Amino acid sequence: MLYLTKRLGGLALTLLLCACAVVNISEEKTALSRNARWAMLPVMNHTETPQAGLRAETILLPLLNQRGISDLVSYPASLNRDSLLTNNEQSTLEEAKRWAREQGIRYAVSGRVDEWRYKVGVDGEPAVGMSLIVWDLSTDKIVWSAVGGKSGFSREAVSAVAQKLLQQLTTRLPLSDNASEIAK
Numbered sequence: 001m002l003y004l005t006k007r008l009g010g011l012a013l014t015l016l017l018c019a020c021a022v023v024n025i026s027e028e029k030t031a032l033s034r035n036a037r038w039a040m041l042p043v044m045n046h047t048e049t050p051q052a053g054l055r056a057e058t059i060l061l062p063l064l065n066q067r068g069i070s071d072l073v074s075y076p077a078s079l080n081r082d083s084l085l086t087n088n089e090q091s092t093l094e095e096a097k098r099w100a101r102e103q104g105i106r107y108a109v110s111g112r113v114d115e116w117r118y119k120v121g122v123d124g125e126p127a128v129g130m131s132l133i134v135w136d137l138s139t140d141k142i143v144w145s146a147v148g149g150k151s152g153f154s155r156e157a158v159s160a161v162a163q164k165l166l167q168q169l170t171t172r173l174p175l176s177d178n179a180s181e182i183a184k
Helices: 002-018 052-066 089-102 158-170
Strands: 021-025 038-045 072-074 107-118 126-136 141-151
Touching: 021 158, 038 052, 038 089, 052 072, 052 107, 052 158, 089 107, 107 141, 107 158, 126 158, 141 158
Parallel strands: 038 072, 038 107
Antiparallel strands: 021 141, 107 126, 126 141
16 A cells, blocks of 8 residues: 555656746846837747747737736738748847837837647657747837746647746736836
């Protein structure tokens, strides 16, 4: 009986460790106004999975809206270059930031997807790795950043793991109703 208890405990610990997440988030002191104009810029795809950046954007937009960012616009589709043939993503991002400035937008959100796949093996666990950046377009300075990686259980979808990771990242976005407030 003791042997079985030890084995079950070890199995439970293994399962718990399989769905781990590693997250690093900048600790900015200045809060960002949720009432300002925000833009969703392209999320760059650094994976072999086609359109992983677009998939991340479709998850990120409603999560930001749920955080109270209601004046959130997405970049024009003509600026999207999520394909394996694109080799100049920095110019794409600069073009998207220029578009956002022309629209009078204060903050821009972008990022990159570094992993979006099912791991090779018997269970094929989903794994996602990504980073997020928020720019203050009036100064072109990065005012917040986050990076994280998360794996899930074998029966989870990659998009579900991505949603959990993005929610974990955006929850720590220092938002306030008053831009001059200091985040605690």
